[in-house]
Amino acid sequence: MKSVNLIFVLVITSLIAFTGCNQPKPVKTIQNLKDGIIGETTAGKKYEAFAQKAREEGFDTIAKLFDAASKAESIHAANHKKVLDELGETMEDFTPEFEVKTTAENLQAAITGESYEVSTMYPQFLADAKAEKVEKAEKSFTWAFDTEKKHNDFYTAALAALNTGSERNLPVGYAVCPTCGNTYDIAGVDAKCAFCQTDKEKFITFN
Numbered sequence: 001m002k003s004v005n006l007i008f009v010l011v012i013t014s015l016i017a018f019t020g021c022n023q024p025k026p027v028k029t030i031q032n033l034k035d036g037i038i039g040e041t042t043a044g045k046k047y048e049a050f051a052q053k054a055r056e057e058g059f060d061t062i063a064k065l066f067d068a069a070s071k072a073e074s075i076h077a078a079n080h081k082k083v084l085d086e087l088g089e090t091m092e093d094f095t096p097e098f099e100v101k102t103t104a105e106n107l108q109a110a111i112t113g114e115s116y117e118v119s120t121m122y123p124q125f126l127a128d129a130k131a132e133k134v135e136k137a138e139k140s141f142t143w144a145f146d147t148e149k150k151h152n153d154f155y156t157a158a159l160a161a162l163n164t165g166s167e168r169n170l171p172v173g174y175a176v177c178p179t180c181g182n183t184y185d186i187a188g189v190d191a192k193c194a195f196c197q198t199d200k201e202k203f204i205t206f207n
């Protein structure tokens, strides 16, 4: 009787192991994580350069927005990279490529980039992560997707203010959640991050 039980256990264990090996690799999500890392890293470097340009042109409040968004994008890149590492995949080397123009043009370029991420890129990444059941990727993509919507609004307001000479009405500073990159007008932070519940005391401020 004991040996029958042992055989039963062995058969079940082998079946579980066999099924585990046959889990399909989440190929779309792996590629999306890589593309996301390239996009977020490039955006982070680009906004850093745009911040410097805005300071040179005397737009300090807009420079703070670029600094805050740059930080947020680097957090998104790091979060995506962590998921990729956990999937046992490695990232190829790449060089971020972008152009720096006037602050008005840079804001327009930032809006174009954020709009693409919000309308096309992240909705597709999220659909793929759901279909392939990669929950950690879904979480990382959701944090980025929700943040980019806010960046898009901040940049749109900044460009409108620049065009009407009313930058003084823009936020005086910004706060960034170190966990998910959520970006706040510093005058309106939540006690805990609305996306990930991190305490506001931990937020990185650009003031």
Ligand SMILES: [Fe+2]
Pocket (backbone or CB within 6 Å): 043, 069, 072, 073, 114, 147, 148, 151, 152
């Ligand atoms: Fe963004």
Ligand SMILES: [Fe+2]
Pocket (backbone or CB within 6 Å): 177, 178, 179, 180, 181, 182, 193, 194, 195, 196, 197, 198
């Ligand atoms: Fe957060």
